[in-house]
Amino acid sequence: MPCSRFRTALSARVDGEALPPDTTGPALDAHLASCAPCRRWEEDARRLREATLPADDGDACGADRLLARLRADLRGHAEGGRGWNGTRAG
Numbered sequence: 826m827p828c829s830r831f832r833t834a835l836s837a838r839v840d841g842e843a844l845p846p847d848t849t850g851p852a853l854d855a856h857l858a859s860c861a862p863c864r865r866w867e868e869d870a871r872r873l874r875e876a877t878l879p880a881d882d883g884d885a886c887g888a889d890r891l892l893a894r895l896r897a898d899l900r901g902h903a904e905g906g907r908g909w910n911g912t913r914a915g
């Protein structure tokens with residue numbers, strides 16, 4: 826099974842959702858044990874989830890840096906896109 830399938834399942838698990846029917850928890854753990862890139866991916870997914878959860882007394886630095894990185898990434902995709910603001914009907 827390709828990594829992308831495991832990552833879909835990882836994303837669900839990190840979010841506390843049910844795993845896809847073709848992936849079981851033990852299979853996921855076995856893949857993680859043998860696939861370092863997927864382990865790192867899971868860590869990122871967890872950090873992202875923590876960053877988007879409301880924190881009471883958390884240290885926001887890590888979350889801010891991660892969000893800044895993600896925003897920079899999004900900017901790269903939507904280069905030169907202006908027009909969220911200022912479209913008038915008429």
Ligand SMILES: [Zn+2]
Binds near residue numbers: 827828856862863
């Ligand atoms: Zn993998």
